[in-house]
Amino acid sequence: MSWVKAVSVVGEDVFDEDEDDITLQNKEWNCNMEKRVKDGYRDGVDAGKEASLQHGFNAGYREGAAQMVAIGQLKGIVSALQCWCQLQQPDSTMLPPIGRLLQDVAKHEEALMERMKMRQLQPQASVGEITESIEDLGVEQGVEHTSGGGSCSRTDCCSKDCAQGEDQPGRPCQRSSRPSFNAEESLEQLLQRCVDLATQLVKLRTKLPGVHDQLTSTSSGENRSNTHSDVRPQGKPTAMTLPLLFLLWMPLAF
Amino acid sequence: MKEVLNKLHKFSAHPDSRCWYVAWNPSGTLLASCGGDRAIRIWKKEGDSWECQNVLSEGHQRTVRKVAWSPCGNYLASASFDATTCIWAKKGDDFECLTVLEGHENEVKCVAWAPSGSLLATCSRDKSVWVWEVDEEEEYECVSVVNAHTQDVKHVVWHPTQELLASASYDNTVRLYREEDDDWVCKATMEGHTSTVWSLAFDPSGQRLVSCSDDRTVKIWKECHSGEGDNSTDTVWKCVCTLSGFHGRTVYDVAWCRLTGALATACGDDGVRVFKEDENSDPDQTTFSLVVHAAKAHNQDVNCVAWHPKEAGLLASCSDDGEIAIWSYQAEA
Amino acid sequence: MLKMTSVSGSEDLFDCILMADDRFHGEGYQEGFKEGTRQGMVEGKNHGATHGAKLSAEVSFYYGFAFTWKCLLQNNTDAKARKRLKTLESLTGFIQRFPHYDPQYENLQEDMEKVRAKFRQVCSLLNVPTDFREYVTASEGMSF
Numbered sequence: 001m002s003w004v005k006a007v008s009v010v011g012e013d014v015f016d017e018d019e020d021d022i023t024l025q026n027k028e029w030n031c032n033m034e035k036r037v038k039d040g041y042r043d044g045v046d047a048g049k050e051a052s053l054q055h056g057f058n059a060g061y062r063e064g065a066a067q068m069v070a071i072g073q074l075k076g077i078v079s080a081l082q083c084w085c086q087l088q089q090p091d092s093t094m095l096p097p098i099g100r101l102l103q104d105v106a107k108h109e110e111a112l113m114e115r116m117k118m119r120q121l122q123p124q125a126s127v128g129e130i131t132e133s134i135e136d137l138g139v140e141q142g143v144e145h146t147s148g149g150g151s152c153s154r155t156d157c158c159s160k161d162c163a164q165g166e167d168q169p170g171r172p173c174q175r176s177s178r179p180s181f182n183a184e185e186s187l188e189q190l191l192q193r194c195v196d197l198a199t200q201l202v203k204l205r206t207k208l209p210g211v212h213d214q215l216t217s218t219s220s221g222e223n224r225s226n227t228h229s230d231v232r233p234q235g236k237p238t239a240m241t242l243p244l245l246f247l248l249w250m251p252l253a254f
Numbered sequence: 255m256k257e258v259l260n261k262l263h264k265f266s267a268h269p270d271s272r273c274w275y276v277a278w279n280p281s282g283t284l285l286a287s288c289g290g291d292r293a294i295r296i297w298k299k300e301g302d303s304w305e306c307q308n309v310l311s312e313g314h315q316r317t318v319r320k321v322a323w324s325p326c327g328n329y330l331a332s333a334s335f336d337a338t339t340c341i342w343a344k345k346g347d348d349f350e351c352l353t354v355l356e357g358h359e360n361e362v363k364c365v366a367w368a369p370s371g372s373l374l375a376t377c378s379r380d381k382s383v384w385v386w387e388v389d390e391e392e393e394y395e396c397v398s399v400v401n402a403h404t405q406d407v408k409h410v411v412w413h414p415t416q417e418l419l420a421s422a423s424y425d426n427t428v429r430l431y432r433e434e435d436d437d438w439v440c441k442a443t444m445e446g447h448t449s450t451v452w453s454l455a456f457d458p459s460g461q462r463l464v465s466c467s468d469d470r471t472v473k474i475w476k477e478c479h480s481g482e483g484d485n486s487t488d489t490v491w492k493c494v495c496t497l498s499g500f501h502g503r504t505v506y507d508v509a510w511c512r513l514t515g516a517l518a519t520a521c522g523d524d525g526v527r528v529f530k531e532d533e534n535s536d537p538d539q540t541t542f543s544l545v546v547h548a549a550k551a552h553n554q555d556v557n558c559v560a561w562h563p564k565e566a567g568l569l570a571s572c573s574d575d576g577e578i579a580i581w582s583y584q585a586e587a
Numbered sequence: 588m589l590k591m592t593s594v595s596g597s598e599d600l601f602d603c604i605l606m607a608d609d610r611f612h613g614e615g616y617q618e619g620f621k622e623g624t625r626q627g628m629v630e631g632k633n634h635g636a637t638h639g640a641k642l643s644a645e646v647s648f649y650y651g652f653a654f655t656w657k658c659l660l661q662n663n664t665d666a667k668a669r670k671r672l673k674t675l676e677s678l679t680g681f682i683q684r685f686p687h688y689d690p691q692y693e694n695l696q697e698d699m700e701k702v703r704a705k706f707r708q709v710c711s712l713l714n715v716p717t718d719f720r721e722y723v724t725a726s727e728g729m730s731f
Contacts, residue, residue, distance in 0.1 A: 033607060033608075033611045034611075036612045037611045037612065037614055037615035038615060039612060039615065040613060040614065040615025040616035040618075040619060041615035041616065041619035041622075042615075043612075043615075043616055043619065044615060044616035044617060044618060044619020044620035044621075044622070044623055045619040045620070045622055045623035045626070046623060047616070047619075047620055048621065048622065048623020048624035048625075048626070048627060049623040049624070049626055049627035049630070050623075050627065051620075051623075051624060051627065052623070052624040052625075052626075052628045052631060053628075053630060054631060055627075055628065055631065056628040056629065056630060056631020056633075056635060057631035057634055057635035057638075057690065058631075058635060058690045058691060059628075059632055059635065060631060060632030060633060060634065060635030060636035060637075060638075061638055061688075061690035062639060062688055062689070062690070063635075063639065064635060064636030064637060064639030064640035064641075064643065065639035065640065065643035065687065065688040066639075066643070067636075067640060067643075068640045068641075068647060069647045070647075071644070071647075072643060072644040072645070072647025072648045072650075072651065073647045073648070073650055073651035074651060075644075075647075075648050075651065076647065076648040076649060076650060076652035076653070076655065077651040077652070077654070077655045079648070079652055080651070080652045080653075080656050080659070081655060083713065083715050084655075084656070084659050087713075087714060109644060112640070113637075113640060113641070113644070116636045116640050117637060319731070356711070357707065357710070382704065384708075384711075395670065395711075395712060396708050396711040396712060397708075398708060399705070399707045399708045399711075400704060401700040401701070401703060436673070436677065437677075
């Protein structure tokens with residue numbers, strides 16, 4: 001029941017008495033009181049907003065912050081690898097794939113940010129509406145960075161596609177070789193690509209002691225043993241592999 | 255006894271450009287100048303005239319805003335609007351660019367050497383102050399970046415004996431920094447000027463600091479030891495003197511003479527002024543008097559004043575008209 | 588309820604009007620407060636999410652960057668690398684202690700400036716090209 005209706009009901013209940021001479025006064029009274037309710041409502045909205053904006057902001061801030069940790073760190077990791085590679089070996093064949101990965105990571109980050117901005121543009125939208133708009137966004141964004149063959153597991157996604165593509169009823173699901181935007185899934189893919197590149201970098205580095213020297217100028221001899229021999233005095237497996245792999249799985253725990 | 259400021263020389267240093275800054279080397283044999291023509295010039299007195307000994311024009315892509323000699327006199331640092339700071343090594347009569355310090359995002363406004371010569375400070379429009387360390391191999395490494403100011407940082411200057419750094423900014427404040435746990439941190443903020451603080455100078459003992467501003471005033475600050483609340487390491491610097499009503503426009507620079515204790519100012523009204531501290535004035539509420547005013551010292555804004563380090567009363571000034579003037583400040587018999 | 592017969596009744600009426608006035612205003616207010624609270628939550632949340640996301644993305648980027656460099660340099664023993672490592676550790680350590688995810692943390696802006704400053708020092712020490720620092724942007728214009 002809306003508040004306006006509620007007012008008139010209340011008004012009738014209270015003032016509907018038999019005295020005719022005060023009917024006019026009653027009407028005026030009702031009108032005034034209705035205005036009072038409206039004023040009260042407006043004041044209430046303002047006060048309620050003021051009281052809750054900060055709470056909302058705080059809650060949203062925490063959520064927003066939590067969402068960006070993993071992708072932000074991944075971007076930092078890939079950037080560091082790129083810088084390191086550029087400084088050590090400016091003509092390395094590793095640079096183009098690292099650059100591409102960095103671009104994709106940045107795109108993914110942008111998409112996540114976009115998603116949050118979309119929410120801001122539609123402050124009144126219900127949760128369902130927000131999800132839909134994200135899906136719309138995901139359809140466009142998905143083309144960029146998901147490989148073909150991704151299965152469309154969500155039925156509502158497919159049916160929506162079908163409804164929109166009525167002129168092509170025969171192939172409803174082909175278009176969703178770009179599945180709806182799924183941040184977690186593609187983050188994992190990006191992470192995997194990062195691990196692959198880092199692993200290659202490690203291999204490359206152990207094969208090129210000269211480069212290693214330039215970069216690190218470690219004590220002599222240590223970097224010449226590029227095999228996984230277990231007679232290393234420090235008892236560490238290959239110098240780089242362990243920390244890097246550790247590093248790559250570490251950030252999500254931060 | 256009347257004090258006078260006699261003009262000894264005036265020469266065009268950066269023709270068709272602004273001369274931004276002049277700096278005497280520690281022994282006072284050379285004067286370095288820099289300007290809008292992207293060049294640094296080294297001047298030497300030969301007989302009765304000032305001759306340009308070197309032109310360093312290759313180092314910077316844009317205006318060179320400030321130059322500073324290392325305490326040993328063997329190095330010259332130059333701060334430029336091209337976002338870099340060059341370190342020049344003096345090799346005999348020549349200078350060669352030893353290294354270029356990068357890192358500031360945009361215009362570097364000032365550079366200054368610490369008294370030990372092993373630390374260098376730079377500041378920039380990017381609001382940050384950087385402290386650099388020099389090792390034995392003449393390599394420079396950034397030891398700290400401090401984002402304490404909220405606006406363009408115009409000037410940095412070191413305490414004459416301690417590793418204490420002061421900066422002046424477009425945010426109207428002066429800040430002091432010390433090293434603490436491997437980082438440089440702001441230990442004091444001086445608020446009082448109502449517009450951009452353009453320059454700073456310590457007095458010979460380092461107990462006081464003078465600042466000059468776009469608000470047309472000059473302020474003198476003194477370190478005060480707070481009584482009880484000594485649990486904090488922050489120091490308090492209080493304004494003990496404000497020189498207002500003397501300058502017609504922005505005061506761009508101030509210099510405190512190590513030999514005579516006189517203050518010289520460079521002003522946007524084309525004038526150069528000298529102030530002297532009144533005898534027997536209360537150290538906590540000191541007073542200074544204007545003793546000389548060279549009204550038309552230059553044809554345009556005076557950008558900088560620099561007292562000679564060895565010869566008492568010798569003063570250099572430079573201006574937007576590209577000229578340098580050498581003055582003799584003395585008591586007339 | 589509405590009687591105008593007695594003298595004291597006019598006072599009653601006056602009180603009555605005031606009471607009704609307050610009551611209706613109060614009813615509307617309560618209704619409105621609920622709606623306002625809902626709107627405020629939604630608006631605040633959206634606004635906060637964008638802010639939190641931006642700041643967190645930036646801090647997390649610095650963390651990932653510094654952590655990776657620490658791994659890349661950690662087996663080096665020369666003085667230069669040790670200095671770099673020390674600065675990197677100071678950055679990662681500071682970020683770990685910095686509750687950037689807490690919008691109510693009182694030194695949020697101040698500490699963020701410290702993180703940015705440290706990151707710039709790190710970049711300088713690592714000889715990382717300047718155009719790389721995308722988060723650090725400045726406005727254009729003339730100044731002396």
